[in-house]
Amino acid sequence: MAIPIQQQSTVRRALKAWFDPRGRSTGLIAFALMRLSGIGLVVYLLLHLVVLSTLTGGAAAWDTFVALAKHPAFLLFDVVLIAGILVHMLNGLRVTVVGLGFGTNSHKGLFWTLMAVAVPLLAYAAWLVFTK
Numbered sequence: 001m002a003i004p005i006q007q008q009s010t011v012r013r014a015l016k017a018w019f020d021p022r023g024r025s026t027g028l029i030a031f032a033l034m035r036l037s038g039i040g041l042v043v044y045l046l047l048h049l050v051v052l053s054t055l056t057g058g059a060a061a062w063d064t065f066v067a068l069a070k071h072p073a074f075l076l077f078d079v080v081l082i083a084g085i086l087v088h089m090l091n092g093l094r095v096t097v098v099g100l101g102f103g104t105n106s107h108k109g110l111f112w113t114l115m116a117v118a119v120p121l122l123a124y125a126a127w128l129v130f131t132k
């Protein structure tokens with residue numbers, strides 16, 4: 001049974017306000033995913049440059065990194081990265097197309113269609129990451 005809002009702790013209400021996606025508009029969900037994935041990609045780009053700088057430590061330093069990069073936890077990170085790329089790229093194309101005045105009446109449906117397209121692409125990418 002749902003607890004009345006007055007009886008919920010402040011922390012619980014704050015957590016719900018931030019992280020409960022139920023009842024949110026498609027636009028807000030798309031915006032939040034775009035911002036999260038955008039920030040994630042910038043962080044990844046910086047990490048990528050830091051990792052590449054290990055090349056200055058010679059072949060041994062690079063080999064140590066490559067061994068770490070093959071660990072399943074690291075591969076999971078790759079899958080999360082690909083999820084961010086797919087969401088950002090597909091939604092970015094939608095924002096661009098709608099911004100140009102095309103498909104403005106069906107932009108919500110377009111968002112969910114593109115997210116549905118992202119699911120099998122991500123599944124295939126995850127399969128490649130863990131098996132190849």
Ligand code: HEM
Pocket residue numbers: 031034035036037038039041042045088089090091092093095096
């Ligand atoms: C196919 C590649 C990409 C496309 C089509 C794309 C498209 C877009 C679009 C259209 C926006 C504006 C969203 C809006 O105003 O609602 C945006 C925002 C942004 N993009 Fe990208 N982008 C791409 C790749 C990248 C990459 C590689 C990075 C980072 C290294 C990045 C980082 C960001 C950030 C930080 C924002 C701001 C997010 C926000 O204000 O909420 N994007 N992108």
